[in-house]
Amino acid sequence: MSTPEAPHMQAGCLGGIFKTRFRRSSNLKGHNTPLVTSDNPAPSALRRDELAHRSSASPGPSGVSGEHKPNIYYGTCCDFSGKDYTTNWPIWEDPPPYSNTGSSGIFRAEVMRTIEYVLDQLDPTLRKLSLQIHDNPEIMFQEKFAHDTLSQFMESHGFSVTRHYLGMDTAWRAEFAHGKGGRVLGVNSEMDALPMIGHACGHNLIAISGVGVAIAVKAALETHNVPGKVVLLGTPAEEGGGGKVILLERGGYTDMDVCVMCHPAPGIAHSAGISTSLAMQAMEVEFFGQSAHAAAAPWEGTNALDAAFLAYSSIAVLRQQIKPDHRVHGVIKGHNGAANVIPDYAKMRWYVRAPTREQLFSLRDRVQACFKAAAMATSCRANIEFGLPYLELRQNSVLGAEFIRTANNHCGIVSEVWEFASAASTDFGNVTYELPSIHPIFAIPTQPHGGNHSPAFAESARSTEAHKACMAISKGLALTGFRVINDDDFFRKVRDAFELSKTDKTH
Ligand SMILES: [Zn+2]
Numbered sequence: 001m002s003t004p005e006a007p008h009m010q011a012g013c014l015g016g017i018f019k020t021r022f023r024r025s026s027n028l029k030g031h032n033t034p035l036v037t038s039d040n041p042a043p044s045a046l047r048r049d050e051l052a053h054r055s056s057a058s059p060g061p062s063g064v065s066g067e068h069k070p071n072i073y074y075g076t077c078c079d080f081s082g083k084d085y086t087t088n089w090p091i092w093e094d095p096p097p098y099s100n101t102g103s104s105g106i107f108r109a110e111v112m113r114t115i116e117y118v119l120d121q122l123d124p125t126l127r128k129l130s131l132q133i134h135d136n137p138e139i140m141f142q143e144k145f146a147h148d149t150l151s152q153f154m155e156s157h158g159f160s161v162t163r164h165y166l167g168m169d170t171a172w173r174a175e176f177a178h179g180k181g182g183r184v185l186g187v188n189s190e191m192d193a194l195p196m197i198g199h200a201c202g203h204n205l206i207a208i209s210g211v212g213v214a215i216a217v218k219a220a221l222e223t224h225n226v227p228g229k230v231v232l233l234g235t236p237a238e239e240g241g242g243g244k245v246i247l248l249e250r251g252g253y254t255d256m257d258v259c260v261m262c263h264p265a266p267g268i269a270h271s272a273g274i275s276t277s278l279a280m281q282a283m284e285v286e287f288f289g290q291s292a293h294a295a296a297a298p299w300e301g302t303n304a305l306d307a308a309f310l311a312y313s314s315i316a317v318l319r320q321q322i323k324p325d326h327r328v329h330g331v332i333k334g335h336n337g338a339a340n341v342i343p344d345y346a347k348m349r350w351y352v353r354a355p356t357r358e359q360l361f362s363l364r365d366r367v368q369a370c371f372k373a374a375a376m377a378t379s380c381r382a383n384i385e386f387g388l389p390y391l392e393l394r395q396n397s398v399l400g401a402e403f404i405r406t407a408n409n410h411c412g413i414v415s416e417v418w419e420f421a422s423a424a425s426t427d428f429g430n431v432t433y434e435l436p437s438i439h440p441i442f443a444i445p446t447q448p449h450g451g452n453h454s455p456a457f458a459e460s461a462r463s464t465e466a467h468k469a470c471m472a473i474s475k476g477l478a479l480t481g482f483r484v485i486n487d488d489d490f491f492r493k494v495r496d497a498f499e500l501s502k503t504d505k506t507h
């Protein structure tokens with residue numbers, strides 16, 4: 001097993017996206033994006049700062065020294081405290097019939113019929129899979145049941161499966177190719193749960209969505225004789241450890257032309273959305289001093305707690321000079337001491353967030369300067385560690401528009417592209433830097449104060465309504481993915497949008 005050094009902090013997901021103010025984006029003009037209006041407002045227009053994430057109380061990395069040395073650990077990214085969305089979840093209505101494709105239509109309605117048929121046939125089986133995974137929650141890098149169950153399932157559906165993919169015990173890859181050549185659609189299935197509260201982020205739904213999309217696209221390739229390949233990755237440790245970052249670094253996404261996945265969250269009934277997220281990096285600093293009798297010989301001591309105090313104060317001052325959409329938050333750890341002993345050790349954990357990678361690194365450097373200054377002022381030694389950053393989501397605008405058009409016209413989903421950034425973060429953000437990708441959020445019914453990362457959300461993630469929402473969005477993702485394989489002109493536009501996004505520093 002070459003599982004990376006165990007991460008100890010929870011990272012996050014995109015669930016908080018639905019708690020943010022809904023705003024219509026101008027990025028996709030001309031596409032059908034009806035949803036929230038003054039007549040049909042979002043349940044509440046919450047402030048971005050209400051999305052500030054909770055800090056994890058779990059321990060940080062160990063055994064790594066040296067400034068800027070990459071280490072694998074991540075900060076908590078989500079505040080999923082939940083709001084009042086349950087009041088706006090009506091009884092599920094059937095999606096519109098196939099013939100009702102709206103004025104804008106969809107790509108190849110006959111392919112959509114294939115996708116619909118396959119996923120409807122699979123529905124009870126996927127429901128069972130979802131509940132099995134939900135009933136066997138496994139935290140980061142321990143998704144053995146999910147790994148074995150899902151890889152076996154994909155094998156039984158005609159996929160070529162690689163277990164323990166790229167040296168990760170619980171990663172897996174399932175692929176199917178039809179004909180010769182053609183493009184490659186990538187899909188992701190997350191599997192991990194949260195400590196103590198199980199599948200409180202709904203990754204059981206993400207798992208079966210990936211499975212469903214891959215099998216539906218396989219059927220579409222075969223039925224309509226389109227050459228191409230679909231690759232489904234079982235991606236461990238989204239909540240802590242950045243499984244996708246590791247897979248990315250080891251070449252797990254190299255042969256994909258695009259990659260798609262989805263994530264559940266509270267929100268307006270039968271809705272989905274696409275937006276970016278905050279880039280995030282965890283930092284940890286240890287201050288080493290010298291103990292001494294605090295009264296008899298304080299001059300013989302070097303006070304590590306003073307260093308932490310100065311670092312905290314410096315960052316508190318810094319925070320007033322950063323932009324409103326940047327975040328720095330942290331805690332002092334250390335060990336229990338006596339008031340009459342000069343503390344020789346203190347440990348701090350910080351999370352730095354910003355809308356873009358560049359802004360993140362800039363802010364990170366300013367925070368690091370506070371650590372160094374504190375060490376210098378107190379004559380302590382500082383050891384600073386950096387986690388691998390979660391980059392912000394760079395949702396592909398062409399894929400996003402296609403998904404929205406498909407979902408709105410055919411999947412019983414109303415969708416929007418949002419121009420704001422969710423305060424959450426995800427390891428899929430790093431994937432979106434490397435290849436065209438989309439990561440829609442879809443709404444499931446939740447209880448008040450029962451958003452992602454709450455025990456109530458775990459219950460929501462196993463509800464019948466959540467399953468139906470998952471299946472609906474999977475149909476939209478499958479057809480969007482199929483079009484990438486089947487439509488040269490569409491794929492060219494996807495690539496063009498991807499190349500253009502690299503120059504967009506505001507993204
Ligand atoms: Zn999640």
Ligand SMILES: [Zn+2]
Pocket residue numbers: 011012013014078201239452453
């Ligand atoms: Zn989560």
